Amino acid sequence: MYNVQFPGMGISMTIDPVAFSIGDFKVYWYGIVIGIGFALALFFALRNLRRFGIKADGFIDCVLAGLIFGIIGARLFYVIFRWEYYSQHLDELFAIHNGGLAIYGGVIGALTSGCIVAKIKKLPILAVLDISMMGFLIGQGIGRWGNFFNQEAFGTPTDLPWRMVSENTGGVGVHPCFLYESLWCLLGFLLLWLFSRRFRKYDGQIFLMYLVWYGIERMIVEGLRTDSLYTPFLGLRVSQVIAAVTALTGIVLLIVFRKRTYKAADNFETADTVKASLPETPPDTLSKETAEEENDTGVRPDEKTDDREKDDSAE
Numbered sequence: 058m059y060n061v062q063f064p065g066m067g068i069s070m071t072i073d074p075v076a077f078s079i080g081d082f083k084v085y086w087y088g089i090v091i092g093i094g095f096a097l098a099l100f101f102a103l104r105n106l107r108r109f110g111i112k113a114d115g116f117i118d119c120v121l122a123g124l125i126f127g128i129i130g131a132r133l134f135y136v137i138f139r140w141e142y143y144s145q146h147l148d149e150l151f152a153i154h155n156g157g158l159a160i161y162g163g164v165i166g167a168l169t170s171g172c173i174v175a176k177i178k179k180l181p182i183l184a185v186l187d188i189s190m191m192g193f194l195i196g197q198g199i200g201r202w203g204n205f206f207n208q209e210a211f212g213t214p215t216d217l218p219w220r221m222v223s224e225n226t227g228g229v230g231v232h233p234c235f236l237y238e239s240l241w242c243l244l245g246f247l248l249l250w251l252f253s254r255r256f257r258k259y260d261g262q263i264f265l266m267y268l269v270w271y272g273i274e275r276m277i278v279e280g281l282r283t284d285s286l287y288t289p290f291l292g293l294r295v296s297q298v299i300a301a302v303t304a305l306t307g308i309v310l311l312i313v314f315r316k317r318t319y320k321a322a323d324n325f326e327t328a329d330t331v332k333a334s335l336p337e338t339p340p341d342t343l344s345k346e347t348a349e350e351e352n353d354t355g356v357r358p359d360e361k362t363d364d365r366e367k368d369d370s371a372e
Contacts, residue, residue, distance in 0.1 A: 059208050059225065063233075065218030074206050086206035094199035095124065098192035108253075109188050109260075110321035115178035119185060122174045123167035130166020131158035138286035138295055159286065160197065161299050167193075181321035183260035190267035191249050197271075198242035204235040211235070212281035232281045241274040259317040265307045272304025 062069045076086045099120060106113050135157045136143050136150060143150060168186070175185045204210035208225040212232030220230030249263055249270070257263060279285055279296045286295040 059223045061205075061208065061221065061223045063219060063221055064230065065216075065220055072206055072208075074208075087203035090203040090206065091196075091200045094196040097199065098195040101195055102188050102192045105188060108322060109181075109184045110324060111180055111184055111188065112178075115175070115180045116185065118178060119171040119174045119180070119189075123171040123189070126170035127163040127167030128153070128158070130169075131160065131163030134159040134162020134165070135286065138288075159296075161296055164193065181260055183264065184321045187253070187257070187260060187263035190264050191246055191253070193267070194242045194246035194249065194271075198239050198246060201235040201239040201242070205233075209235075210282060210284060212278075213283060231283075234278050234282050237278050237281075238274065241278075242271070245270045245274075257320070259314065259319050260321055261314070262311070262317075265311050265314075268303040268307030269311070272300040272302075272307065275300035276304065 058071060058073050060069070060071055072086075074085055074087065075083045076089055077084050102116070102120070103113060106116055132151075132153055138159070139157075168189070171185065171189065172182050175182045201210070208223050211221060211226060212234040214229050215232050216230060217232070219233060219236070221233040221236075222228060222230050245267070249266060252266070253263055276297050279294050279300065285297075287293065288295055288298065
């Protein structure tokens with residue numbers, strides 16, 4: 058149980074990381090919030106697959122693979138860079154309900170597995186990446202509130218009006234970094250969604266814009282956090298290094314591909330247009346022709362065929 062305050066805004070509340078219990082089994086708000094984010098991201102993606110030229114059945118397989126390996130990747134990434142601690146506490150390796158999921162590890166695991174499945178299912182990989190990135194922003198924007206319920210992922214001391222105070226902050230007002238990232242991701246989703254509806258020129262463009270948008274935010278916010286993972290060399294923050302590299306890569310590739318115009322959805326729509334332009338044969342046309350022939354000869358066409366086969370056999 059935590060007593061959380063935002064003194065500069067006159068807000069005070071008590072939160073329990075455990076939503077409810079079934080016997081000795083506890084269900085944490087952390088998992089519920091992440092689940093809600095995932096469900097909304099999936100709902101959005103399924104509603105917009107056709108606009109990106111993606112088949113729903115194959116995409117579901119990508120999502121399932123991404124979900125499984127995203128969680129594995131997020132935990133593995135976190136444990137690797139905190140191995141000094143976990144090597145002495147092996148019983149906590151799978152205790153993800155207390156947090157300890159690194160977002161970049163999750164993104165890497167989800168994207169890698171999702172792209173492999175997309176390749177197997179013969180889906181347009183870059184289009185899959187585009188719609189997935191908008192889904193990621195929804196999931197990240199909502200999922201960050203799981204950190205709020207666990208009272209983690211906060212920043213350095215501050216006296217700003219929206220500072221947060223709780224037992225975990227030592228009674229000191231700190232930057233609510235979870236809130237910064239949540240708002241940034243939800244704003245990013247809104248902007249990329251609007252852009253995708255009117256200005257997207259090629260598959261992969263939204264993916265590159267995500268790298269830039271999220272990379273810039275993560276470089277800034279990660280610098281405020283007190284629980285960052287560090288590289289074993291030079292003492293650099295892992296997330297800041299990855300964010301800088303991905304943001305720079307995104308900017309360069311957006312410039313390189315600025316004249317590109319290919320979208321899988323164009324072929325998707327063309328195929329539908331061709332199919333719609335083909336003349337439809339009324340279902341009863343064949344039966345009418347058969348009836349007319351029977352009326353003219355007194356014999357059904359299939360009976361004629363049978364008679365010919367009998368004559369052939371007699372010969």
